[in-house]
Amino acid sequence: MENGKVERKDELEGILQTFARQANGLIPAFHAIQNRYGYVPKECLPEVARAFNLSQADVYGVLTFYHEFRHEPAGRHVVSACRAEACQANGSATVIERIRERLGIDFGETTPDDEVTLLPTYCFGNCACGPSIAIDGKLYGRMSAERVERMLRGMGALE
Amino acid sequence: MKVYVPRDYSACAMGADEVARAIEREAARRGLSLDLVRNGSRGLYWLEPLVEVERNGERIGYGPITEEEVEGLFSAGFLEGKEHPARLGDPEEIPYLRRQKRLVFRRMGRTDPLSLDAYRQQGGLAGLTRALTLSPQQIVEEVTKSGLRGRGGAGFPTGIKWKTTLQAAADRKYIVCNADEGDSGTFSDRMVIEGDPFLLIEGMIIAGLAVGATEGYVYLRSEYPLARRVFAEALEKARAVGMLGDDILGSGKSFALNLYIGAGAYVCGEETALLESLEGKRGMVRPRPPLPAIRGLWQKPTVVNNVITLASVPVILADGAEAFAQLGVGRSKGTLPVQLSGNLKRPGLVEVPFGITLEELLFEYGGGTASGRPLKTIQIGGPLGPFLPPSLFPVTLDYEELTKVRGIVGHGGIVAFDDTVNLGRMARYAMEYCAGESCGKCTPCRIGSTRGMELLDQILSGKKGPEAAELLVDLCDVMVNASLCGLGGMTPFPVLSGLRFFPEDFGYSKEEVEPLLQKV
Numbered sequence: 001m002e003n004g005k006v007e008r009k010d011e012l013e014g015i016l017q018t019f020a021r022q023a024n025g026l027i028p029a030f031h032a033i034q035n036r037y038g039y040v041p042k043e044c045l046p047e048v049a050r051a052f053n054l055s056q057a058d059v060y061g062v063l064t065f066y067h068e069f070r071h072e073p074a075g076r077h078v079v080s081a082c083r084a085e086a087c088q089a090n091g092s093a094t095v096i097e098r099i100r101e102r103l104g105i106d107f108g109e110t111t112p113d114d115e116v117t118l119l120p121t122y123c124f125g126n127c128a129c130g131p132s133i134a135i136d137g138k139l140y141g142r143m144s145a146e147r148v149e150r151m152l153r154g155m156g157a158l159e
Numbered sequence: 160m161k162v163y164v165p166r167d168y169s170a171c172a173m174g175a176d177e178v179a180r181a182i183e184r185e186a187a188r189r190g191l192s193l194d195l196v197r198n199g200s201r202g203l204y205w206l207e208p209l210v211e212v213e214r215n216g217e218r219i220g221y222g223p224i225t226e227e228e229v230e231g232l233f234s235a236g237f238l239e240g241k242e243h244p245a246r247l248g249d250p251e252e253i254p255y256l257r258r259q260k261r262l263v264f265r266r267m268g269r270t271d272p273l274s275l276d277a278y279r280q281q282g283g284l285a286g287l288t289r290a291l292t293l294s295p296q297q298i299v300e301e302v303t304k305s306g307l308r309g310r311g312g313a314g315f316p317t318g319i320k321w322k323t324t325l326q327a328a329a330d331r332k333y334i335v336c337n338a339d340e341g342d343s344g345t346f347s348d349r350m351v352i353e354g355d356p357f358l359l360i361e362g363m364i365i366a367g368l369a370v371g372a373t374e375g376y377v378y379l380r381s382e383y384p385l386a387r388r389v390f391a392e393a394l395e396k397a398r399a400v401g402m403l404g405d406d407i408l409g410s411g412k413s414f415a416l417n418l419y420i421g422a423g424a425y426v427c428g429e430e431t432a433l434l435e436s437l438e439g440k441r442g443m444v445r446p447r448p449p450l451p452a453i454r455g456l457w458q459k460p461t462v463v464n465n466v467i468t469l470a471s472v473p474v475i476l477a478d479g480a481e482a483f484a485q486l487g488v489g490r491s492k493g494t495l496p497v498q499l500s501g502n503l504k505r506p507g508l509v510e511v512p513f514g515i516t517l518e519e520l521l522f523e524y525g526g527g528t529a530s531g532r533p534l535k536t537i538q539i540g541g542p543l544g545p546f547l548p549p550s551l552f553p554v555t556l557d558y559e560e561l562t563k564v565r566g567i568v569g570h571g572g573i574v575a576f577d578d579t580v581n582l583g584r585m586a587r588y589a590m591e592y593c594a595g596e597s598c599g600k601c602t603p604c605r606i607g608s609t610r611g612m613e614l615l616d617q618i619l620s621g622k623k624g625p626e627a628a629e630l631l632v633d634l635c636d637v638m639v640n641a642s643l644c645g646l647g648g649m650t651p652f653p654v655l656s657g658l659r660f661f662p663e664d665f666g667y668s669k670e671e672v673e674p675l676l677q678k679v
């Protein structure tokens with residue numbers, strides 16, 4: 001995942017050209033944009049709307065319906081914690097509490113130094129091996145508060 | 160010499176990739192050549208990563224294995240099947256696995272999921288081969304006779320759904336596989352897609368032949384990145400050998416299959432919201448009628464089925480409807496891949512015929528709580544399923560029997576909780592989840608869930624007397640009876656069951672809540 005401003009318009013056009021041909025290409029296009037930029041920049045929306053022959057309101061409506069799409073750049077690292085029942089049954093609350101406390105942020109927030117973004121997930125399908133935490137897209141099972149703190153420290157997210 | 164290390168999302172979360180790399184490194188260091196196969200998981204998740212060695216056609220398992228233990232495994236002589244503290248013997252002789260009746264999961268964990276040769280050797284394509292000799296009516300008849308009911312949650316008879324679409328006249332029809340698997344505590348769809356993807360493809364082709372559809376979509380949730388990679392690869396292979404395309408296995412019949420990735424919305428598991436999302440729109444629930452079977456994707460007749468439903472079809476065609484219908488009880492035919500998770504010693508995938516008691520699943524298979532504390536409750540059937548107390552554990556797994564105790568089979572997930580859980584908090588969570596995931600189309604769900612959350616906050620802070628419980632019950636009543644879809648309509652199940660069986664967790668006595676609960 002990479003962050004960056006939408007500097008290269010032709011790149012965006014390339015993405016849009018690929019997907020605008022498909023009748024159901026809008027959601028795949030948002031995936032592709034987020035893959036490229038780390039989020040879906042607002043500046044893209046007029047062009048997305050034009051490419052799909054939709055109003056900006058329609059495009060915005062689709063974008064904001066789905067939890068997966070971010071509207072702001074993420075930090076250098078993304079930590080996703082499962083908040084769902086099966087992980088709760090295995091003590092995810094203490095793991096999540098430790099992350100929040102050590103990073104000083106809540107779900108949906110990024111640390112002031114842009115180091116870590118904390119996101120909620122509702123199930124990774126790792127219910128038999130919870131609590132589950134994903135860091136930069138890699139999933140870890142049987143997480144404990146101590147281990148997640150060690151991992152955050154290891155990636156330089158804690159001073 | 161073959162060594163197997165699962166390439167399954169959960170096994171990988173427990174370090175399977177690192178173990179696989181360590182095995183390759185250690186083999187190279189010792190100058191040994193071995194054939195490392197990445198199989199699917201057998202679903203004995205407390206043993207993952209479960210490494211297996213194949214010698215003279217026999218498999219010896221070792222698990223769980225960490226990266227650090229790999230060198231010791233070599234030194235102990237695991238390649239010769241020698242003793243080691245983690246040695247399990249033949250994995251298929253482990254009672255947890257041996258006692259199951261695996262039909263849909265029969266191949267799971269045995270081979271490389273992306274090898275079509277292995278798939279064929281292990282009985283794959285037998286169902287499709289037979290289906291190609293039958294008329295659409297005959298295929299539908301076979302599925303109807305099997306008694307197969309939808310495994311996505313509603314338990315609707317699959318044969319009836321297919322017949323509706325078969326009879327609908329249209330220039331185009333679609334097969335849509337619901338692989339949104341949003342329920343916490345479920346992972347059987349993920350396992351099939353990662354561990355036996357050709358089975359799903361085969362089931363979808365048969366569905367297409369049955370109803371006259373030549374195009375299909377798999378709607379896969381975005382939270383399953385490994386499943387996406389594996390399935391994309393499986394699709395390419397199936398196209399390359401002519402399993403998919405314009406001449407299915409040389410029959411002259413055609414079926415095209417596409418993969419579509421969701422974007423994190425629980426409600427898109429609801430079939431009409433899924434269809435909207437698949438059309439590239441907001442995942443808003445559609446009013447019914449029309450049924451998707453008559454007007455679904457792009458307004459064309461569409462079969463929407465869960466992964467496990469579709470993956471059961473090749474088995475039914477291969478073994479015959481009778482073999483499937485003989486298993487199970489009453490109107491619950493065949494097997495169900497139950498997913499055990501939460502606070503259990505032995506969480507995993509247990510495919511058994513319907514009719515087993517919850518008790519047996521939780522204790523004989525699950526081994527009781529992992530924490531060693533008393534098992535207080537289970538949530539069955541996903542986030543919209545009720546919490547059941549131990550007094551109901553003698554109930555059997557059976558659509559009708561569970562309905563009698565206000566339970567649901569759902570997608571077959573059972574999440575166990577020890578006595579540290581507070582059902583008032585879980586009820587609050589259920590309302591919060593519903594508020595976050597509501598598509599917003601109808602008021603009882605959109606507004607009701609937020610009101611429910613506020614009400615539960617007041618109840619749990621002890622600021623309200625029994626009149627708040629009455630309000631909560633009334634609110635739930637409205638949500639159950641006036642919501643357009645199951646999200647708003649079933650969120651009250653975890654709430655009311657908590658209140659019914661564990662009123663003390665809400666600060667009430669049984670006497671206070673019992674009269675209120677009589678009306679719902």
Ligand SMILES: Cc1cc2nc3c(=O)[nH]c(=O)nc-3n(C[C@H](O)[C@H](O)[C@H](O)COP(=O)(O)O)c2cc1C
Pocket residue numbers: 308309310311312313314315337338339340341342425426427428429430431463464465466468469644645646
């Ligand atoms: C809120 C909600 C979420 C659902 N999520 C799923 C899901 O993730 N997977 C699924 O197969 N069915 C899900 N369903 C059930 C589907 O609407 C539908 O019944 C099912 O896909 C039909 O397939 P089947 O007959 O094979 O079960 C959900 C239903 C509701 C109301």
Ligand code: SF4
Pocket residue numbers: 426444596597598599600601602604605642643644645646647648
């Ligand atoms: S119950 Fe909720 S999710 Fe379902 S249609 Fe109504 S608002 Fe949408």
